[in-house]
Amino acid sequence: xxxxxxxxMFFNDYPDYPEDVLYTPPKPVLSLxxxxxxxxxxxxxxxxxxxxxxxxxxIIELGSEDGQDGFPKLVSHISRWLRDVALGNPTLWxxxxxxxxxxxxxxxxxxxxxxxxxxxxxxxxxMYTRQDAEDALNLLYxxxxxxxxLDADLRTSQAxxxxxxxxxxxxxxxxxATFSGVSNIHSPVHIFGGKTPSLKSMSVRNVSVLxxxxxxxxxxxxxxxxxxxxxxxxxxxxxxLRKLVIRVDPMQQLIMQLPTxxxxxxxxxxxxxxxxxxxxxVQLLSIIELPHLSRMLLxxxxxxxxxxxxxxLNALPSLQKLRLHTTEMSHDNLxxxxxxxxNLESIxxxxxxxxxxxxxxxxxxxxxxxxxxxNLSSFHVLAFEKDNxxxxxxxxxxxxxxxxxxxxxxxxxxxxxxxRIFAGYRNSQTRHAAPWGADWPCKSxxxxxx
Numbered sequence: 001x002x003x004x005x006x007x008x009m010f011f012n013d014y015p016d017y018p019e020d021v022l023y024t025p026p027k028p029v030l031s032l033x034x035x036x037x038x039x040x041x042x043x044x045x046x047x048x049x050x051x052x053x054x055x056x057x058x059i060i061e062l063g064s065e066d067g068q069d070g071f072p073k074l075v076s077h078i079s080r081w082l083r084d085v086a087l088g089n090p091t092l093w094x095x096x097x098x099x100x101x102x103x104x105x106x107x108x109x110x111x112x113x114x115x116x117x118x119x120x121x122x123x124x125x126x127m128y129t130r131q132d133a134e135d136a137l138n139l140l141y142x143x144x145x146x147x148x149x150l151d152a153d154l155r156t157s158q159a160x161x162x163x164x165x166x167x168x169x170x171x172x173x174x175x176x177a178t179f180s181g182v183s184n185i186h187s188p189v190h191i192f193g194g195k196t197p198s199l200k201s202m203s204v205r206n207v208s209v210l211x212x213x214x215x216x217x218x219x220x221x222x223x224x225x226x227x228x229x230x231x232x233x234x235x236x237x238x239x240x241l242r243k244l245v246i247r248v249d250p251m252q253q254l255i256m257q258l259p260t261x262x263x264x265x266x267x268x269x270x271x272x273x274x275x276x277x278x279x280x281x282v283q284l285l286s287i288i289e290l291p292h293l294s295r296m297l298l299x300x301x302x303x304x305x306x307x308x309x310x311x312x313l314n315a316l317p318s319l320q321k322l323r324l325h326t327t328e329m330s331h332d333n334l335x336x337x338x339x340x341x342x343n344l345e346s347i348x349x350x351x352x353x354x355x356x357x358x359x360x361x362x363x364x365x366x367x368x369x370x371x372x373x374x375n376l377s378s379f380h381v382l383a384f385e386k387d388n389x390x391x392x393x394x395x396x397x398x399x400x401x402x403x404x405x406x407x408x409x410x411x412x413x414x415x416x417x418x419x420r421i422f423a424g425y426r427n428s429q430t431r432h433a434a435p436w437g438a439d440w441p442c443k444s445x446x447x448x449x450x
Contacts, residue, residue: 053085057092090116094148098136100126108139119148119173127152127159137166147171151178160207170195181206191215212237220267223247235288236263244268248275262314264289270436272297278329279304285337286311295321299433303328309336316341325350325433331358338362338372346378350433354381359401363408371409379405381419 076086086092093114097103112120122140127133133154140147150171154160160181167189174196180203189207194214202216205225209216216222217237223245238244244265268290273281278301286309293316301324319341335358338344359379362372381398399419 053088056082056085057089087114090114090118094118095121095123096140097123097125098139100128100132101135102126105135105139112139112143115146117146120146121149122147123151123153124163125151125153127154127163128156130158130162133159133163133166137163141166141169144169144171145173147174149176150174152180154179154181154207156182164189164191164207164209167191168193171199172197174199176201178203179205179207179209225249235265239264239266241265241268243270245272245274246276247272262287262289264291266291268292269294270296272299273301274433275300275302277302277304278333279309281329282309282313282333282336283311285313285316285340287314289314290316290319292318294318295323295436297323297325297433297436298327298329299323299325301327301329303330309333313337313340317343319344321346321348323348323350323433324352327352331355331361334358335361335372341373343375344373345375346380347373347376348378348380348382350382354398356397356401359398359405363405366408366410368411376409378416380416 076083093111096108096111096115098108120140120143124136124140127136152163154163160179164179169192171192172195174192175198177196177199190210190213192215194210196215197218199215200219201221202219203223203225208226218240219238220240221243222238222241225245225247265288269292271290271293273284274297276284281298281301296316296319313336316337320343322337322341322344324347338347362376364370368374379402381402402419
C-alpha cells in the first residue's frame, strides 16, 4: 500500500489539467545527475493519474485497521494533496490509543482536534499507576460526549480505582465498553452515572461494578470475568440480554449470590459458562428460565465430584446446539440437562470425550419415544491423541457406541456422527473453545468413525 501511495507523490502538487483538453503523458527521460527516470519539467500529468479523494480516504482507512493508528499521519506527510485529503476526513483520526505514559500528549491532542465532532473509538492500555490513569482521563474526559467505544486495560488496582471512579458523567454515544483489571476493586463502581442510553455491549474482568445499575438494563451482550461474580443476584433486571458469558479463572471458586426465586431472561440466545463448577452450572440452569436460548457452550467446567444435583432444571425448549469443551460433568447432571433439551439438534464434545455407555443412554432402543433429544442430528467427538486426560476406555469403544447410535436412529433422515483424533499436543488455540461457526484450528486429524 505504501508503494501505491508513493506512486502518486510525484503528481500531487501539479495544478489540475483541463478536462476538455486531450493530453498524452510525455515519455520519461533519464536524468544523468540522479540516475532516475524523470518527466520533463514542463509537462503536466494527466488528471486521471490522481484518484478521487474518496478512494484515497478509503485506502487510508484500510491502512488504519488492525490498530495502525499512525497510518493517517504517515500518509499526510507524503504530499500537500494527500495531507489535504487526510485532514478533510475526521473519521481517520477518531481512533485513539493511549499506552500508559508512552503516548505523547501532543499526539492525542492533535487527533482529538482533527477528529472534530465524530464519535471516538478509544483504547487505553498499560495503565500501571494512578498518574497514568489521571493523565489519560485529563485528555479524553472533556470529550466524553463523543465516546463510542472504550477498551480500558488497567494493570494495577491503583490505576483501576482512579480510572473507574472518575467515570461519573453520562456517555450518550457509548455503544461498547470493556474494562480489564488484575484484581477486583474493593468497592463497586457506579460508572457513567448509570446513564448510557446507547450502551449495548459490555465486558468486565476483575473490575467490580454495580450490577443493578440502570446502564446494564439495556445491554444485549454482557461478559463477566471474575471470581467474585454477584451478577446472578440481579439477572432478572437484564431482560434485554441476547448473549451472556460468565468466566472464572482456573483454580478459583465462583462466589455467587443466587436469586431466591426463578428469574427469566426472555431474549437470551447464547449462554457461555467458563471455569464454573459443575454444581454452579446446574444450579444456574435450575433458577434461570431461558425460553429462547438456542446455543450453549460449557467450557472448562470443573467436576464437583459429589452427589448429583437433586433439584429440577428449567426446560430449554429452544436449545439447538450444545458444546462441551474440556468439561468434566457427571453423567447424571449432563443427562438432566439433555432431558430438558427436547429440540436439541447438535452435541459436540471437544476434548471432553464421553464414556461409551453415556452414548448408549442417549439412544437406548430403536423406539424414538425412549430417546433423549429425539431431534438430535449431529453428534461430534473431538479428542487429542497425546496429552489427553487418562481414560478407562479406548477410541474404538466410542466409535462402536457411535455406530450403535446410528443403527438405532435409523428413522432419522440425517445423522452426522463423527469422531476425530487430533495428532499432536494441545496448543494455545485448541486450549480454548473456538468461536461459534469457526473451524477447529487443528489441521492434522484422523477420522475414526464416519
